[in-house]
Amino acid sequence: xxxxxxxxxxLPYCIQATADGKWLVLNRNYKPVGTTSxxxxxxxxxxxxxxxxxxxxxxxxxxxVNVIPAEPGDPEVIYFYDxxxxxxxxxxxWASYAKAISVLMNARIK
Numbered sequence: 001x002x003x004x005x006x007x008x009x010x011l012p013y014c015i016q017a018t019a020d021g022k023w024l025v026l027n028r029n030y031k032p033v034g035t036t037s038x039x040x041x042x043x044x045x046x047x048x049x050x051x052x053x054x055x056x057x058x059x060x061x062x063x064x065v066n067v068i069p070a071e072p073g074d075p076e077v078i079y080f081y082d083x084x085x086x087x088x089x090x091x092x093x094w095a096s097y098a099k100a101i102s103v104l105m106n107a108r109i110k
Contacts, residue, residue, distance in 0.1 A: 010027065
């Protein structure tokens with residue numbers, strides 16, 4: 001996705017677990033959604049972290065394009081699209097992305 005598109009900064013790309021078990025929704029620049037600056041962001045203290053229930057996380061893992069499981073020192077990351085499935089590149093990609101975003105947007109915060 002070319003830099004400069006609103007989608008690049010304002011649509012969710014993935015969610016990443018934080019040290020306290022919450023999740024942060026990130027854009028394509030790995031910044032919290034809506035962030036346009038290149039300044040460093042501390043995910044573990046960012047005020048927009050959310051606690052998601054296990055049912056939502058399981059559903060997100062099912063519809064995700066990729067899941068990087070947690071390992072010692074590396075948190076879990078759930079991706080909604082990748083370079084080969086960018087939602088701005090066609091209806092089929094958008095439909096797949098919309099499934100994941102629908103799960104995320106309908107989740108209840110614990």
